[in-house]
Amino acid sequence: MSKRDCPDADVLVLGAGIIGVSVALHLQRRGKSVVLVDRRAPGEETSYGNAGLIERASVIPYGFPREISTLLKYATNRSADVRFRWSFLPRIFPWITRFWLQSSGRRLRRAALDMLPLIERSVAEHTDLMAEAGILHRARRTGWMEAYRSEKTFAAAKRAAGALDEFGLRYDFLGPKELQLREPHLTGTFIGAIHWLDPATVADPGKLVKDYAGHFVRKGGEVLQADATTLSQREGGWSLRTASSVLRAHEAVVALGPWSDVVYRRLGYRIPLAVKRGYHVHIEPAGDAVLHHPIVDVERGYLLAPMAKGIRLTTGIEFADRDDAPCPAQVNQTEPHARAIFPLGRRVEPAPWMGSRPCLPDMRPVIGPAPRHKGLWFAFGHNHHGLTLGPATGRLLAEMMTGETPFADPAPYTMSRFG
Template sequence: MKIDTIVLGAGIVGTSIALNLLERGRSVVLVDRRGPGEETSYGNAGLVERASIYPTAFPRSLKALLDVALGRNPGANYHWNALPGLAPWLFDYWRASAPARILDYARIMDTLLVHTVTEHQRLAAASDAEHFFREGGWLKLYRTADGLAQEREEFPLARRYGLTASEISVDDALELEPFLRPVFTGAAMWSDPHSVSSPGGVTQAYAAHFARSGGRLMRGDALTLARLGSGWSVATEEGSFEAPEAVVALGPWAMDVLRPFGVRLPLQVKRGYHMHYRTEGNAGLSRPVLDEEGGYVITPMLGGIRLTTGVEFARRDAPKTPVQLTATEILARELFPLGDRAEPEPWMGSRPAFPDMLPVIGPAPGQKGLWLAIGHQHLGFTLGPITGRLLADMMDGRTPVVDPAPFAATRF
């Protein structure tokens, strides 16, 4: 079956790309081994993080490094046996986290972030997914004065980019979220982000709209991608599809497909966990709440209150080790009246990340007709729709909505 474009990966990024290409009049097949939004796009805090101009950077102070190394930081965990293979990547990540380079990151990322809410709104309106979305920003809590002082340092840069961030008192925070307990000493309110009650549900709604609009949604194995003359082919449960162009939007599995074609990129993963909880009595939340020094987020979801953990450095396919969930659950119960766990075991996923914390969006080096949209790190759900629009612009030869140069694979 001949079509215009193959898109591999039905997470939020691949689904958004497929929708944008379909809107341009292309025939598109969206291929995944599972249903849409059932992998990494399912397990996150559900933020459309317009305000994330500061990256999740590598610790720079000796104290912060020791806290991670000695297991004193509940937001981080690592497997010893994974560190030798990760060492070069971690060193580049540390270099990219220097203060001057973080300012460069903010400048570059804001070109994408400024479009994130409006692009989600556009796809949500077309996909009957608006009921998943809510305004109200998100609340960051600090247990110590030092933690709040570090947060204040971000405010001037936020204002430079037109963002609304303000320090609020404990009483103000409790007025916003009355079921929190005052185990924190200060708070900051970031008003620009939106959030959703089911990131997997949003992705599924976008994919359903894609299928209703004439797109082909297929189960298949991305590892069957093959060069076919000047184009590409992939096998699905309903037969093979051939196209002049293919897009790899496979998140943590991208390099499994790209390596056989000689594409070498420094993509690694940051694993993370979540669990849903019932609440005690009539307790509830109105927005995501980050316990910065506790290393977790709690957020209201359709499945209950979702607790999401920080970062685990491990081999992608290593068995689960949800020690962060165990540690942060204790802290979360101090803050909020969590009830019983609502699931038999924790969910685990892998965030695909490059050491400079920027995604790759654009052509694959040395492979005509092959395009990449990978490595969105902690911002995959946020950046999915704008990534789809940007890549569709590039593939159609239009003037890109965002300068794509900083996201080129050739930077490595």
């Protein structure tokens, strides 16, 4: 092979969010030379805007509700949990129908069992990467809370938590006094809470991804800016154009989250990827108020999380086109409720941040080879759990790519399930 034909790397990883960075690190561990490419710096898209949860307790995927009362609230945009852009509804309705069908009791349990090996390894795999990168102090092992305003809703939540005992999760039921002891500055009318103890949290998920990427670079990896749409198959591998050159590699990984379709559609693949948009805004705590745990106000549909930039108020789901202009309705709807339960001062940012979560209707990601293109691999569609499952996904895909025995059965994540 001439020097001109020699590849620049073994693998090109497209996407520098938590999934792509984790894949790059795990391939690097296994002796592969890797170039990580994105249009922006690591951790500045979807991975930046989340609640900072490494969600070991989410053993049941986020399915579509079946209760008529809940569906009516969603359909009329009366709930902060879910909001529709009416002009987008005809386009998303077929996907929602598939999602609803996959959310039946039997199918939801099957999805839970399929996802369990990744969920079970979520905290451990993050801990492993953090320790290697010298940032283990970033993990907070304090869990998170769901807070309830009504006895009826709290009782139902207790029953649902008890149904998860087969998965070995640890949790505490808190009455008003116990909740006040753990969160002294809460001022709302909560009658109780569930404190999930197994998850870990981080105070700046975007910075965590940057730290992982920095570790990747220190170990000899390369991070470049490039346009993923220029990916093309070439003899012996794959190539990608940058502003000044053409990168070449034997293999390529598409880990572009909600933008993965810009690559796979051009290559002829039909994958039912949709996005659920979400928003957050940072607000300064008032006075000396301290929030010790992320806390969900279940009946009002928002989450407050202590972050490096203040208290992060995150919203539920917005069904809209990925590239539509932002709409702050959910933030504006929930912020007064948040201010009623916790002392909050001024907003840190002038406008809420918006991001898109890549989701598939059967609540499983695509992790594995592209069947019609040698050397092309996919890793996207993690359905709200990208931060949680990044390192576990990275390990699983790297094991598949290097011929190791995978720590989990990859069959549930193959793209062939979509035909």
